[in-house]
Amino acid sequence: MLTREENELLVRVGPGTPMGDLMRRYWVPALLCSDLPAPDCPPVRVRLLGEDLVAFRASQGKVGLLDEFCPHRLASLFLGRNEENGLRCVFHGWKFDVDGNCVDMPNEPLESRFKEKVHMKSYPTMELAGITWTYMGPPEKEPAPPGMEWTRAPESHRNVSKTLEFCNYLQAVEGGIDTVHSSFLHNNDLSNKKALGQISRSPRLDVERTSYGFRYAGIRDVGEIGNYVRIYQFVLPFQQFRSSRIVKTDGQRAAIPQNRGHMWVPVDDENTIIYNWIYATDEDRPFTKEYIAKYEANAGRGPDGEGAVRHQTRANDWLIDREVQRTKTFTGIPGLNTQDLAAQESMGRIVDRSRESLGTTDKAIIMYRRILLDAVRNLQNGINPPGVDPDTYRGVRAADAILPKDLPWQESAKEVLIARR
Ligand code: FES
Ligand SMILES: [Fe+2]
Structure with missing residues (x-):
């Protein structure tokens, strides 16, 4: 929960606003x-x-x-x-x-x-x-150019697309940070009780500040084989890295090892453009055109889905199908990304965060807000914000892995969190 004043401070990005000044340093x-x-x-x-x-x-x-x-x-x-x-x-x-x-x-x-x-x-x-x-x-x-690992990947190993979102950037980012919603919002097979049972719906969240923003881990107990840990990186002001290397909790690996992420860029106070990036982390495993086409289509983008031009919007209730919702999927809304957009846009253009009731799984969101508030206030005292200097995040990537239960993830995942390009 935020006070109305704090909320206003975070959501306004126009020229001359404190948050606008912050974003203009990147x-x-x-x-x-x-x-x-x-x-x-x-x-x-x-x-x-x-x-x-x-x-x-x-x-x-x-x-x-x-x-x-x-x-x-x-x-x-x-x-x-x-x-x-x-x-x-x-x-x-x-x-x-x-x-x-x-x-x-x-x-x-x-x-x-x-x-x-x-x-x-x-x-x-x-x-x-x-x-x-x-x-x-x-x-x-003016800072040095951005230096994320994905910006160093060759074209054969990378793809970038964009999506328009009709709400303030902050609720869009917060939807992306939220790790828990996938078991609900994106459950597209209501009959698959087994899959749901395998993964705990309420992961434990660990959040840590870093010099570029923060990193956090969603930790799910998957029984004897260990914990399934998804580790995310967040580079200020609005970029998240995530990994989808392991596609199932039995340890099966994705066809092409990769990191994905988004940058939620404010168009103005009420609209956002999401830049969706994906890159193959292994030198010898580039993407194929078919792979990218399928990935974009699965996300609900691409030629047959939602791209920079949106067909599913508030005006048509994101094409929610109540019969599908009753019998097949949790939302009844087609398209994975559109499910996210619908949840976030359904809150209205700018959320009033003084009315929320945050729980334990909202920890990462709380951290993000705190870091932004600190950065905005510090900037007014002449302190450079986190994430401006590319040297602070050049060497990081996101990872997901089955890790032993008896070691902290910071230790056991150390190697896989290092950028190799
Ligand atoms: S040249 Fe006259 S308005 Fe542009
Ligand atoms: Fe989502």
Whole structure:
């Protein structure tokens, strides 16, 4: 539970808000590289941390990220012409380069030097691992580029997709942190009592602060063979790593060893874009196209499911089928990821956390909020937030394993938590 004031502090991300200032100290995903597939292709709108921007790929390939509105009379540059190394406003022809300099002003007299005085808001960009990142904070505080293990995996070993979520980032992240819901929300076979019985529905949670955020373990007793332990990493401000190496509690391993994760990036206070990443951790075990297609489809994304364009929303009750809910699945909602989205969006755009009743399995969520609150307050006293420096998280990965019961997981899982790339 939070006070209303604490809740407000955490959920507001626009320019000038304390949380907005915090998020602006990190490189954040602005769009997928594939959203701008070629030099001089059409520009796209980007709304990020409550700011309306436009992105374009210039002739030499560099991505510009500018204020959406032309500084002349504020026509949208989304309508603009992406010409030779600049975006030209369609209203009176002013043209801007990727750094926001006005490079042509054809409606002013030739001898006018007005264009030298016009400069528009622009943010630096960087392309890494299929994502175009931007930094929106004070220039002198710009950190080193993001350095997660997945960003170092070659394209053959990695995939990134995105999903739109119609609620505040915090409840979206909290849905992702929550480890317990899978036995309920994602139980897609009500008849499989055995599977449910095998795994305890209420794992013990262990949560630890780290220099980049926190890590936590969901520990389930699976009888004689030991504990099934899922260890998650959380890098501030909004990124989680998870592992799905073991697919069953009998120790069977996934076809391709991997880590997966999400970044929940605030579009504004009421909308979020989730960047879903997955990478194969073993050098000699890359993904196949079929594998990725199936993985995305299983998650309810991809060509036949929910992608960046959503078909299952509050407006159609996420296509809940009450007959399926009665006889087959816990929710009656098709698509694994859509089940998550439905639960989170059903709370409303911004949750009032002063009304919650948190239990023992909400420990990791409580930790996340505490760390964010500390980071926001510390930043106001000039202290750099956790997770800004890539050196703090470069060497970590998530893991899941059957571990002995008589050793702490921090010990027995030590080796498998080290990034190898
Ligand atoms: S509004 Fe863009 S050039 Fe006039
Ligand atoms: Fe889920």
